[in-house]
Amino acid sequence: xxxxxAWRLLALLICCSSAAAFSPSPIAPPTSSSAWRSDQLQRRxxxxxxxxxxxxxxxxxxxxxxxxAVLYHVLNRKRPQYDPNELPExxxxxxxxxxxxxxxxxxxxxxERTLLVDPYHEPPTNLTFTQTRDMVNNLAxxxxxxxxxxxxxxxxxxxxxxxxxxxxxxxxxxxGASVPRGLTSxxxxxxxxxxxxxxxxxxxxxxxxxxxxLGRLGAGGALERLKFIVVxxxxxxxxxxxxxxxxxxxxxxxxxxxxxxxxxxPEDIATIMYTSGTAGIxxxxxxxxxxxxxxxYAITVDDHNRTPxxxxxxxxxxxxxxxxPRSDNPRSGEILLSILxxxxxxxxxxxxxxxxxxxxxxxxDRRHFVEDLVxxxxxxxxxxxxxxxxxxxxxxxxxxxxKGIKRRLIKALRWASxxxxxxxxxxxxxxxxxxxxxxxxxxxxxxxxxxxxAYPLLWNKLRRRLAPRLRIVTSGGAALSLQTEDTxxxxxxxxxxxxxxTETSPVVVVGSLKTRRRGAIGPIVACTEMxxxxxxxxxxxxxxxxxxxxxxxxxxxxxxxxEPATKRAIDDGGFLDTxxxxxxxxxxxxxxxxxxxDTIVLSNGKNVYAEDIEKQCLTSPxxxxxLLSGQDEKFLGALVVPNVEGLEADDLITPDEGDRIRLMRxxxxxxxxxxxxxxxQSRPAFNEVMMQxxxxxxxxxxxxxxKSFRVVLEPFTVDNxxxxxxxxxxxxxxxxxxxxxxxEMYSTTGTDHLLLPSASIDRHHTAATHDTHHHTADTADxxxxxxxxxxxxxxxxxxxxxxxxxxxA
Numbered sequence: 001x002x003x004x005x006a007w008r009l010l011a012l013l014i015c016c017s018s019a020a021a022f023s024p025s026p027i028a029p030p031t032s033s034s035a036w037r038s039d040q041l042q043r044r045x046x047x048x049x050x051x052x053x054x055x056x057x058x059x060x061x062x063x064x065x066x067x068x069a070v071l072y073h074v075l076n077r078k079r080p081q082y083d084p085n086e087l088p089e090x091x092x093x094x095x096x097x098x099x100x101x102x103x104x105x106x107x108x109x110x111x112e113r114t115l116l117v118d119p120y121h122e123p124p125t126n127l128t129f130t131q132t133r134d135m136v137n138n139l140a141x142x143x144x145x146x147x148x149x150x151x152x153x154x155x156x157x158x159x160x161x162x163x164x165x166x167x168x169x170x171x172x173x174x175x176g177a178s179v180p181r182g183l184t185s186x187x188x189x190x191x192x193x194x195x196x197x198x199x200x201x202x203x204x205x206x207x208x209x210x211x212x213x214l215g216r217l218g219a220g221g222a223l224e225r226l227k228f229i230v231v232x233x234x235x236x237x238x239x240x241x242x243x244x245x246x247x248x249x250x251x252x253x254x255x256x257x258x259x260x261x262x263x264x265x266p267e268d269i270a271t272i273m274y275t276s277g278t279a280g281i282x283x284x285x286x287x288x289x290x291x292x293x294x295x296x297y298a299i300t301v302d303d304h305n306r307t308p309x310x311x312x313x314x315x316x317x318x319x320x321x322x323x324x325p326r327s328d329n330p331r332s333g334e335i336l337l338s339i340l341x342x343x344x345x346x347x348x349x350x351x352x353x354x355x356x357x358x359x360x361x362x363x364x365d366r367r368h369f370v371e372d373l374v375x376x377x378x379x380x381x382x383x384x385x386x387x388x389x390x391x392x393x394x395x396x397x398x399x400x401x402x403k404g405i406k407r408r409l410i411k412a413l414r415w416a417s418x419x420x421x422x423x424x425x426x427x428x429x430x431x432x433x434x435x436x437x438x439x440x441x442x443x444x445x446x447x448x449x450x451x452x453x454a455y456p457l458l459w460n461k462l463r464r465r466l467a468p469r470l471r472i473v474t475s476g477g478a479a480l481s482l483q484t485e486d487t488x489x490x491x492x493x494x495x496x497x498x499x500x501x502t503e504t505s506p507v508v509v510v511g512s513l514k515t516r517r518r519g520a521i522g523p524i525v526a527c528t529e530m531x532x533x534x535x536x537x538x539x540x541x542x543x544x545x546x547x548x549x550x551x552x553x554x555x556x557x558x559x560x561x562x563e564p565a566t567k568r569a570i571d572d573g574g575f576l577d578t579x580x581x582x583x584x585x586x587x588x589x590x591x592x593x594x595x596x597x598d599t600i601v602l603s604n605g606k607n608v609y610a611e612d613i614e615k616q617c618l619t620s621p622x623x624x625x626x627l628l629s630g631q632d633e634k635f636l637g638a639l640v641v642p643n644v645e646g647l648e649a650d651d652l653i654t655p656d657e658g659d660r661i662r663l664m665r666x667x668x669x670x671x672x673x674x675x676x677x678x679x680x681q682s683r684p685a686f687n688e689v690m691m692q693x694x695x696x697x698x699x700x701x702x703x704x705x706x707k708s709f710r711v712v713l714e715p716f717t718v719d720n721x722x723x724x725x726x727x728x729x730x731x732x733x734x735x736x737x738x739x740x741x742x743x744e745m746y747s748t749t750g751t752d753h754l755l756l757p758s759a760s761i762d763r764h765h766t767a768a769t770h771d772t773h774h775h776t777a778d779t780a781d782x783x784x785x786x787x788x789x790x791x792x793x794x795x796x797x798x799x800x801x802x803x804x805x806x807x808x809a
Contacts, residue, residue: 086553087297088526091327093356095297098264098289100136100173102296102356107133110332110358117362118162121233125162132166134255139170139248141256143201146228146246150175150262153272154201155194157181157209160342160363163232163248165351167203168271168342170252172289175262176201177269179284180343182725183209184718189282191216193274197284197560203230207245214243266290272560273345273502284560287345291505294554295349296356298526301328301472301496301513328513330380330472332358337378339364339387341725345506346476346498350382370394377469384477385484386727388495389618392487393645395462396621400649410458412450454490463492472513474498476506478728479592479611482519483619497521499590501578503569505554509590520589528552531575532584545593545609548582549575581609598731600630606703608636613704620693621646625716627734628706629742635707637745638694639738641715642680652686661713673713680711710741 087095093105106115107130116127127135148154154171156178158164171178179197181190183205190213194202199222204210210229217223229245270289274282330336336359340347355361359380364372369387399410463470473488476498488495494513499521500506508530511522524530531539532546540546551574558566570576581593594611601607610628617626617638625641644661647653653661657676664672680686694706716722722734735742 086527087294088300090297090356091329092332092358093296096293097266098172098268099270099292099352100140100169100264102352103129103133103136103169106355106358113333113358114360115355116162116165117360120363120365120368121161121163127162132162135166135252136169136173137259138255139166139252140173140261141259142246142251142254143170143174143176143228143230144259145256146201148174148176148201148227150264151269152176152201152227153179153197153199154203155179155181155197155199156203156343157183157190157213158203158205158232159183160338160340160347160365161232162363163252164342166252167230167232167248168348171201171203172264172270173261175264175268177286178271179274180271180348181274182341182343184725186721187212187216193282193284195222197272197274198225200225200227201229202226203232203248204245205232206234207231210245264289266293267557269557271348273343275502283562283565285345285502286557286560287505288557291554291556292349292352294527294552295505295507296353298528298554299349299353299507299510300525301474301510328472330354330357330359334359334379334471335376335469336361336380336382337364337372337376338362338382339366339369340382340384340477344477344725345502346384346500347382349506350474350476354380373467374465378467379469379471380473381467381470382474382476384727385475385480386478386723388473388475388480388488389484391466392484393624393643395466395487395491397645400645459490459492466491467493470494472496474510476500479594479615481615481618485518499592500554501576503556503576503578504550504552505556508550508552508554511589517585517587517589520585520591522590523588524550524590525552525554528554529575530584530590532582537571542586543583545581545583547596548578548580548584548590550578551575600628600636601632602630602636602703603632603634604703608704613700613706616697616700617694617706620696622650622652622690622693625729626694627716627729627731629735629745633746636703636705637742638706638709639712639734639741640690640694640709641712642690647686650689652683652689653680665713665715670714677711677713680713708745710738710745712738712741 092109093102096102096105110129112128112130114126115129115132116125118125118127143154148171152175154176156164156167156171157180158167159182168178168180179193179199181193185193194213194217202210202213204213210231214223223243226243229243230248230251231245232248235247266289268289269286270292271287272284273287274284330353336351336354338347338351338361342348342351351361362372362376362378364376400407402410470492471494473493473495474497475495480497485495485497496511496513496516498507498511499509501508507525508528509521509524511517511520516522529551531549532544533539533549534546549571555570555574555576559569568577579596581596581599583591583593585591594609598610599607600610608628608630613636614626614628617623622643623640623646624643627639628636629638630636644653644658648655648658661673661676663669664676690709691706694709714720716729716734718725718727722730722737724730
């Protein structure tokens with residue numbers, strides 16, 4: 001009780017001493033009770049303008065003001081830096097000055113408990129917390145003896161494994177900075193990263209990978225500064241004339257008595273992460289130890305607005321049964337199934353966040369992912385939307401295999417489980433096409449009854465098969481479609497979306513398990529400020545689209561050897577311009593719209609947010625991947641990779657044709673896929689149904705509707721360089737590879753390109769003529785295109801498509 005009162009008095013004292021920080025202008029001392037009340041309201045209003053509504057009990061108001069005053073001082077600085085005194089308290093960790101200090105603390109807390117399980121690298125390995133700590137120290141000492149000095153860079157060219165984690169932490173422990181890159185990255189990109197980063201060491205997966213990179217470097221400065229090579233797997237010897245390579249296992253399992261750990265501060269560079277390069281040459285993002293430590297302390301999936309447990313009052317006998325709200329964050333002893341590449345900052349930060357809480361990590365890969373999902377029964381997974389969509393498609397494929405009454409029942413249960421998009425996601429003001437009056441009541445009652453049956457008969461069974469213990473699934477790296485989010489929710493996956501960039505270490509926004517909103521990501525993490533601005537840099541009102549900017553301790557140190565790019569990215573006030581468009585909702589959640597550079601400007605001057613429309617199109621069961629086009633053109637077009645299972649379910653292709661497409665994809669038969677794509681494009685029924693699915697959202701204005709598309713049966717993948725390692729679409733690469741097909745789509749004589757069904761054109765044109773926001777000249781152009789499009793010359797389309805495909809081949 002006395003401690004409780006002392007804490008209150010201390011908080012009130014801090015609050016009073018920080019009064020100047022609570023309002024934009026000095027406040028005179030109150031002279032009466034009414035003046036005192038006005039003074040408090042003015043201070044609270046100033047706080048809410050900065051941080052949003054303060055949802056705490058009045059008795060806890062002084063404590064909340066004190067903590068928010070500290071946060072205000074953090075945000076008021078131009079370039080906030082990592083300061084342990086300004087971060088949320090961690091449940092198990094003391095405040096650290098560098099990332100490698102984490103392993104000493106974890107080893108003392110968890111000792112001989114299992115930390116890493118790696119079954120797919122030879123030999124299969126289980127490491128405890130103590131063993132991991134010892135291997136990090138041993139390898140750090142060996143690297144120091146091989147010549148690694150504080151501040152040196154070491155390229156880490158390998159895929160995910162326990163050896164990768166130990167090597168990365170050992171480089172930091174020795175005072176160096178790791179420069180990770182994956183084996184699937186293009187060879188020229190690997191060469192550029194090694195040379196540009198000034199790396200003095202190389203840690204490679206195998207000796208062959210090291211040889212390949214060194215052979216591309218040739219004679220010159222890059223080879224002359226190379227001090228050592230460490231090979232993670234296999235033999236450690238290279239051919240004559242090259243720098244000798246050392247075997248990882250020998251170095252990591254041999255204690256180095258002469259190791260002298262250098263002093264590492266939060267401002268020292270921990271890693272240089274090269275951007276995945278959706279456009280242009282990759283840039284080296286310098287992240288400090290303070291940047292990464294901020295993620296460990298600040299990320300939470302708890303309700304951001306609830307009262308902290310230590311402020312919860314417990315009086316009398318109720319204290320025996322009420323222990324305060326339980327945290328939804330990872331807990332010691334739970335299992336993380338790791339599948340994402342660690343050379344992407346999203347995976348790296350999430351791993352550190354979970355391992356810092358005592359979580360046991362199991363490694364898997366794409367071949368064994370589904371098998372391990374059932375065998376390991378994880379509590380946590382960090383995924384990208386593409387992997388979540390793969391799980392969704394496998395579930396849909398299983399459901400579509402049902403026959404007869406069972407299939408009709410499943411279809412009815414899935415229909416009852418669907419929900420319309422929330423109002424803040426709708427792109428227009430038109431009401432949903434739903435029954436009215438008594439018919440609407442009957443539909444709602446029937447839907448509610450089926451929904452009660454859907455969970456025990458369908459979704460719970462699927463969840464028990466897939467992942468019965470799953471507690472947190474974090475999604476990041478790309479935007480998540482509403483359909484994929486809803487499917488994950490129905491399966492019982494506790495899905496949490498995060499948002500960030502490599503330049504923000506990466507997490508700046510993360511959702512809560514208790515208060516997540518459909519389609520939105522969530523609020524900002526601790527010690528972070530978010531705003532949306534227009535082209536002039538002026539902050540836009542809440543709910544309007546603007547360029548999203550952030551400021552906080554997780555913002556990068558800068559781009560390596562590129563000061564001009566750093567100044568363009570970070571303004572004088574310390575705000576990082578993400579280049580993304582978004583809406584900040586009234587509750588502080590971020591609604592991602594798309595990349596500013598991905599905005600398509602049609603020839604009539606109208607803007608189209610491509611990624612927003614692509615997310616809507618991806619909700620169709622017929623669309624697996626899509627890329628919109630139309631820059632400086634009269635209409636919006638698309639390259640569509642159809643979902644083979646969806647086409648079979650809608651009887652648009654036969655099962656034999658579906659098997660042929662899957663076989664050709666496995667065999668990478670590009671010519672066969674081209675011929676099949678032209679065959680599909682020649683079918684009027686296919687074109688009509690596909691166009692209806694691409695324009696299913698009746699609320700979209702006419703200029704945001706897809707007027708033409710071309711079929712691409714070869715999926716966009718990382719291997720063909722059309723996707724980044726985190727499955728983001730490389731628009732410029734795909735546009736270049738399919739330039740002939742796109743040119744043919746827009747240059748077709750007459751209006752052969754308009755494949756929109758006549759009924760849909762008439763309906764949407766009629767709606768557009770009643771829209772007072774449309775210009776008369778534009779509407780007339782659209783009407784002439786629509787009328788001409790009612791008669792589609794299919795043979796001309798197929799003939800021109802064939803010529804375009806031949807030019808691509």
